Amino acid sequence: MILYLISVLLVAFIIVYFRLYLFVFPHNRLVILMYHQIQKESHEDLTVSLKNLEQQFSYLNRKKYTPQFFSELTVSTKKNIIITFDDGYRNNLEYLPSLLKKYNLKATIFIPTGFIENGYKNYPMMTFDEIRSLDRNYFEIALHTHAHDSLKTMPSDLIEKDLEKNMQILDAQNIPYSKVLAYPYGKYPNKEKEKSAFFSILKKIGIDFAVRIGNRINYYPTQHPYELCRVDIKGKDSIIKFKLKLIFGRLKLF
Numbered sequence: 001m002i003l004y005l006i007s008v009l010l011v012a013f014i015i016v017y018f019r020l021y022l023f024v025f026p027h028n029r030l031v032i033l034m035y036h037q038i039q040k041e042s043h044e045d046l047t048v049s050l051k052n053l054e055q056q057f058s059y060l061n062r063k064k065y066t067p068q069f070f071s072e073l074t075v076s077t078k079k080n081i082i083i084t085f086d087d088g089y090r091n092n093l094e095y096l097p098s099l100l101k102k103y104n105l106k107a108t109i110f111i112p113t114g115f116i117e118n119g120y121k122n123y124p125m126m127t128f129d130e131i132r133s134l135d136r137n138y139f140e141i142a143l144h145t146h147a148h149d150s151l152k153t154m155p156s157d158l159i160e161k162d163l164e165k166n167m168q169i170l171d172a173q174n175i176p177y178s179k180v181l182a183y184p185y186g187k188y189p190n191k192e193k194e195k196s197a198f199f200s201i202l203k204k205i206g207i208d209f210a211v212r213i214g215n216r217i218n219y220y221p222t223q224h225p226y227e228l229c230r231v232d233i234k235g236k237d238s239i240i241k242f243k244l245k246l247i248f249g250r251l252k253l254f
Helices: 002-017 020-024 050-062 090-102 113-118 128-133 156-172 192-204 239-248
Strands: 029-035 037-039 047-049 080-086 107-111 139-143 180-182 209-214 228-232
Touching (some): 029 209, 037 090, 047 050, 050 090, 090 107, 090 139, 107 113, 107 180, 113 156, 156 192
Parallel strands (some): 029 080, 037 047, 080 107, 107 139, 139 180, 180 209
16 A cells, blocks of 8 residues: 555656646647757767757657747647757858758747857857848747856846847847847846846846746746746757657656
8 A cells, every 4th residue: 555655656746747747738838949059970968960950850840849939939739849049159050941941840049149249169150140141930039148147146237238238239230039038057046036136127128938947848828937948958869868858858857
């Protein structure tokens, strides 16, 4: 009897922890994938190989996932998925357009305008002209701050100025964007008082959604629009691991 109760409790915990109950409500299940760079070959966590990415996109297409932009989230469909890329690397421009068209998918690119203006390390970045030229049928541009500094301990006034600068530069460059923010490094204030003040800033400047990492599947519509979770797709993830992440989000209990 005790073993039976333990088994029942364990199953219940797994269902809740991994949000597997969302399979019962497929219209409310929202998967958001997080990528960074693409290269022909990769041995780094933040860079996916072209072969792996094509396998993943092909799987999403075959399984009839519904690609969404954040601006389309009022539409209720089954197997909702948002594909996101951070930072605006030039290899995104090199590889993504043809893959998105081939597999009938869409991608949101989060742009830190400081990286586009000043570069980032030795990585080739897209230019504003190239960002502006992206086909809006397949690409959505969104916000990733200007300076790409962690927002976790930044003073409120500096956060507001940085985010406004992010938007002002995109406006000046005549680049349409959605008011969706990806937190640099996935970090934002987590103490209740500071978090509440931070979310008030986001609301004040008109941010609709914000994404962290979290590695969990989202329930949508959400009561927490500034804490949507993304599933981090690593460069070395096999197609089996990718499929599991689409189901569970995180693959570890702790």
